Amino acid sequence: MLLLSVLLPPRFTPERVKRDRRYRTLDKYRFIAGFLALPLAFYAVFVISPFLQAIYYSFTDWDGGATADFVGLDNYRKLWNDDRFWDSAKTSVSLLVAAPVITLSLGIFFAYMITAGGRHRRGQAVAGVVGSSFYKVVYFFPQVLSIAIVAVVWMRVFSTRSGLLNGSLGAVGLDGLEKPWLGGDYNLALFATLTVLCWSFVGFYVVLFSAAMGAIPRDLYEAALLDGAGRATTFFKVTLPLIWDTVRTGWIYMGIQALDAFAIVLVMVPDHALKVTPVFLYQRFREGQFGYATAIGVVLLVFSVVFSLIIMRVGNRDRIEY
Incomplete structure (x- = not known):
């Protein structure tokens, strides 16, 4: 010093x-x-x-007026004993489990085909299928439509009498497969909702995963090809590990979208066929049970946070630098 x-x-x-x-x-x-x-x-x-x-x-008996009396946990006790809430929660959980699996699987597959699934070309060891740029636009198109418009269009597709689906089945002689898709059967309504939910968001994940795959150095793909790796091996050993962080983020986002599914069910599915928790919440608001409805919203918030933490924990793995 x-x-x-x-x-x-x-x-x-x-x-x-x-x-x-x-x-x-x-x-x-x-x-x-x-x-x-x-x-x-x-x-x-x-x-x-x-x-x-x-x-x-959520801790009050607020009915939309100027006053709201504190009632403690009464709304949550009512929620715990409400069979209608548990029925709607069962549907929401079913969508939460199925929608991310289907949507992300399709998104990853299409993105891989667009990015690295094409035939080898002169000067390019790795290339997407022919017309990959056009396919990106086609897949992303549902994202530019309002979800309410999407629900109205698919409601016409699944219509029992004049719907495109039943009409097409009847036109090719498959009348036995015609179903009242939105007419009251729970499983059919759940299938229709899941179909629309996945169709609406798969294009977003195609673009998201294509961007993630496009950031992977081509040298890695070329090295894998030189070692004799096929498309499947290259995908599982090179592509998927390197985009895993993007997949995990997409899983959380798609799970939250599946927990919502409000506009699709409200517009497309009749009340007696299927209910999800956000629609159940909306109906309580219409009845003036604002305190009870906000308690349902708080439960949805907690469930979304817990789901996100679980996915981040279960999907956590060592980050691969490249």
Whole structure:
């Protein structure tokens, strides 16, 4: 320390250097705090505040009026003993399990074919199928449509009397396969809802996974081909491990979409055929049971958070750098 004090000019003493470093660190944090202050304020007002209000109202008997009496856990006890809620929860969980598996599997398959599933071409060891850019547009097309429009279109497809599906089956002599898809049978209505849900979102995951696969260095694919790996081996040993983080994120997002399914069921499926938890919540709002409805919303929030944490935990693996 004495040697440094002798060698360094007075204005560059170790104490001065430490003090300047501390001031620079404080200036950096002040800049970050100032830059984030306004966005965080908006987020607190328009996102955090409604969540906190919903949690508060879930402990009241609020009916939409000016007053809301605190009732403790009465709404949650009522929810626990409500068979209609458990019926709707069973449907939502069924969609939660099936929709991500089907949608992500189709998205990964189509993305792989578009990115690396084509024949080898001159100068390209790895290439997508012919017309891959056109297929991306076609697959993504449902994403530009309103979900309400999608539900109306598919309601006409599944219509019992004049629907495209039953009409096509009858036209080719398969009259025995004609079904009242939305006419009251729970399993058929669940199948129809699952079909529309997967069709609506598979294009988004095709584009998402195509972007992730496009970031993989071609050298890895070429090395795998030189070692004699086929398409299946290349996919499971190279592609899937390298896009696993994207798949895990997509699984969480698709699970939340499956838990919702509000507009599809509300518009397309009759009330007596199928109910999901968001539709059950909406009906309680229409009846003026706002406190009870917000309790259902809080349960959905907790379930979504738990689901996300489980997927992040179960799907966690060592990150592969390339």
